[in-house]
Amino acid sequence: MSTRAPALPPEERRAAIIAATLPLLLERGANVSTRQIAEAAGIAEGTIFGVFPDKDAVVQAVVRAAFDPEPTERALAAIDRSLPFEDQLVAAVVIVQRRLENIWRLVSSIGPAASTPTPPADFAALASIFEAERGRLRTDPVTAARQLRALTLAVSHPVLCHGEQTTPREIVTLLLDGIRDRGCGRDGVHEC
Incomplete structure (x- = not known):
């Protein structure tokens, strides 16, 4: 005897189905069936169609x-x-890397089905970290946040970094200190 899933308001049911479907898409790609989605969500297959018109939705x-x-x-x-x-x-950087990794995994597992317009990034939360150090920065906090996110993307992407992902601390050091030797060219002896 199977037990019925508890009744949920439509938005909660949608959220539960979405949460159950993400791991399936990562594992099996867009060819996942509504039966598999229903099993993962612990619901009857028809319940999906009460809140979504079809599998593509x-x-x-x-x-x-x-x-x-x-x-x-x-x-x-x-x-x-x-x-x-x-x-x-x-x-x-840990938070941004985790987000990027999740998106890359999803995109690589489902391909073109992942092409959906996304809202532009809001850098306010990240910029607020830079705000306290504004006087020590050569740029404004929003630009610093944008640069940190772009650098994280560039050195974390599995294809761009050839499997050698840069650690979060290395990313921060690179952003704040660059790659030039601190003594480079300052004493007139070291040539760079």
Whole structure:
């Protein structure tokens, strides 16, 4: 005897189906069946069609949820501001890397089905970390946030970094200090 899934309001049911579908898409790609989705969500297959018109709508909802910047922005805003500045940035890079990795995994597993317009990135939460150090920066906090996110993307992408991912601390050091030797050219002896 099977037990029925508890009754949920439509938005909660949609959210539960989306949450259950993401791991399936990562594992099996867009060829996942509605039967597999229903099993993963612990519901009858017909329940899916009570809140989604078809499987493609489920896949697109999962993609939109994965690309939604809001959870990342909340996580960035929750970083402990009492930590040293560099540690705050390392925590931010960890969050951004995790988001990028999840998106890349989804895109590579489902291909063109993942092409959905995404809202432009809001750098406010990340920029707020730089705000306390504004006087020590050569750029404004929003530009610094944009540069940190771009650098993280460039040195974290599995294809671009040839499988040798840069650590969050290395990314922060590269952003803040660059790659030039601190003594380079300053004493008139070292030539760079």
